Amino acid sequence: MATKKVYFGSHGPFVFDDTALVDDPDGDFAGETVRGITTDGQLLIEEAPTEPTNVVRLSDGPIINPTSPQSVTLASGVAAASGNTSYLVLIPEGGAGSGEDTLTSITGFVAGNIVMIRANSDSDTIVVEKNANLNIAIKFVMNSLYDTMLLLCVSTGVYAELSRANNGL
Numbered sequence: 001m002a003t004k005k006v007y008f009g010s011h012g013p014f015v016f017d018d019t020a021l022v023d024d025p026d027g028d029f030a031g032e033t034v035r036g037i038t039t040d041g042q043l044l045i046e047e048a049p050t051e052p053t054n055v056v057r058l059s060d061g062p063i064i065n066p067t068s069p070q071s072v073t074l075a076s077g078v079a080a081a082s083g084n085t086s087y088l089v090l091i092p093e094g095g096a097g098s099g100e101d102t103l104t105s106i107t108g109f110v111a112g113n114i115v116m117i118r119a120n121s122d123s124d125t126i127v128v129e130k131n132a133n134l135n136i137a138i139k140f141v142m143n144s145l146y147d148t149m150l151l152l153c154v155s156t157g158v159y160a161e162l163s164r165a166n167n168g169l
Contacts, residue, residue, distance in 0.1 A: 071120065074101045077129075079117070081108030087116045090126045090142075100125040105133040109153040114162070118148045122168075136161040144168030 069087040072079045073095065081088055086109070092101035103126055109115055119126045119142040128140040128149060135158070140149055146167035151159040 074103060074126075077102050077104035079103055079106045081106065081115075086113055088118075089120050090117055091120045092124050092126070096120055097123050100127065102127045102129050103134070104129050104131055105157060106151070106153075106159060107157060109156075111153055111155050113153040115151045115153060115159065116148060117151065118142060119145055121145050133157055134159050134161075136164075140164050140166075 068083075068085050069089045070081060070083055070085045071089045071091055072081055073091040074093045076093070079088055079090055088106075090101075090103060092098045094101070101124075103117070106115060106117075117126075117128070122144050125141060125143040128134060128136060128142065130136050130139050134151070135154075136149075136151075140147075142149070144167060147165065148167070149164045150162040152162050154160050
């Protein structure tokens with residue numbers, strides 16, 4: 001038995017045995033009631049599993065957290081995110097209702113984070129500019145609050161386009 005400790009934010013330690021194999025090759029845990037554990041805080045795993053067939057699975061957490069959109073006003077083309085969300089509602093530098101602005105960079109994320117962006121309203125336009133920081137197919141004009149873009153942070157300050165949706169009404 002190799003007992004490990006896991007902490008969820010400031011809660012724990014929770015103890016588990018990483019050598020206790022589950023006989024469930026298709027991964028559906030048939031007949032089991034499965035409950036998820038969620039946290040808005042830190043997840044600390046004291047040690048890595050010792051058995052190569054056992055893994056620790058993380059399904060979201062810091063990778064993508066769309067629960068609460070964060071309104072971010074652009075400053076010289078930069079969207080500076082803060083807090084615990086990856087869903088950004090972009091506002092032009094002049095404020096809501098001020099017209100058009102260009103997004104050239106995003107800060108506040110680390111490699112592996114997935115970021116969702118959209119304009120704050122139909123009355124403002126955010127132009128996502130293709131450059132060294134935003135590796136996208138071509139520039140994207142978001143002129144509807146339903147226009148969205150999904151980006152992957154590949155390194156600090158550098159993003160790759162995953163998808164876009166031009167859903168303007």
